[in-house]
Amino acid sequence: MSSSLHDRAVEELGRRIISGELPAGSAVLATDLATELGVSRSVIREAVRVLQSLGLVESVRRLGIRVLAEDHWRVLDPQLIAWRLSGTGRGAQLRSLTELRRSVEPAAAELAARHAPDAVAERLLQIAARMRSIGRAGDLESFQDLDIQFHALVLGASGNEMFAAMSGMIGAVLRGRTRLGLMPKHPHEDALQLHIDVAVAIQGRDPERARAAMDAIMSRTLAEVEHIWAEEPRTARTPLPGTLG
Known part of the structure; x- marks a missing residue:
């Protein structure tokens, strides 16, 4: 076949x-x-x-x-996310995913500061530094790849397998933003520094600073894209039979 x-x-x-x-x-x-x-x-x-x-x-x-x-639908599957971001309902999809990221990633950064192996913490710092260099150069494709690596590594370093399993979903979101032209050619200096701040806090075993820096990244992300879903209504979902606790 x-x-x-x-x-x-x-x-x-x-x-x-x-x-x-x-x-x-x-x-x-x-x-x-x-x-x-x-x-x-x-x-x-x-x-x-x-x-x-x-x-x-x-x-x-x-x-x-x-x-x-x-x-x-398996709404967290990367393939499904890619299709939805390419369709007419991309605004609602981007809203849901961004709100999910804002809820999860600061907590993952906090946990990573407590549990990340030294080698992983060092790798995060290296990636963040490379992101700043590549971002300033305007190589958007390479920056996207590094950004995906960075966030996946933070999720994995949390030691929480549920957070780690979200790395594919977040990669699909970041690729979708690039494909839709929702990423600036040159990332803002504040965003580049915040990634370094997350990495430094994780390496320094400072959970509060790690959470705060990642929360600042997510707040910037929300501010950059929330205009996309400004007119999209929210729809309440009823749990499927047998899913209630």
Whole structure:
């Protein structure tokens, strides 16, 4: 099976579902999809397995492939995040992710100052210094890669596996911001210094300073992008059956 055909089928179907072109509750036959996309039924079957793992569809006997409602989606999956940031609901998606980051990352920095191995603390300082150099040079792609490494390392250094598992999600958010043109060509000097401040506080075993510096980073991030979702309404979500404690 060609991986490119498989990837194309996953991408096409995923984007259709996220955009609402294939709305929740609608159903489609694998044979029809195979014909439309010009691929084999085995490619469609594999693509459907991927989409099932993301909570986007389910296979229903005698009905075909049924699209599931948003309540079923694995909303922290990086692929799903990338699709949503590319769609019409990008504002609401960016708001949710930014608010989540603002809640989690300062706590992760505080924990990292308590628990990070010395080698990891040193690596954070090296990355922060490199970010300042690259940011001043205006190499946005390299800066993005370093920024993703920095935040993933802080999450992992917290010693909390739940925080560490969010690194892929945050990487998807940062890549999405760059792709959407929401990152300045030259990051602000204050933002560059704050990353160094986080690293210095973690290396110096100062949890309060680490939390404060990361909170300042998140506050700057919020201020830079909140205009994107200014007109986006919030929607209350009802927990799925069986999820209440």
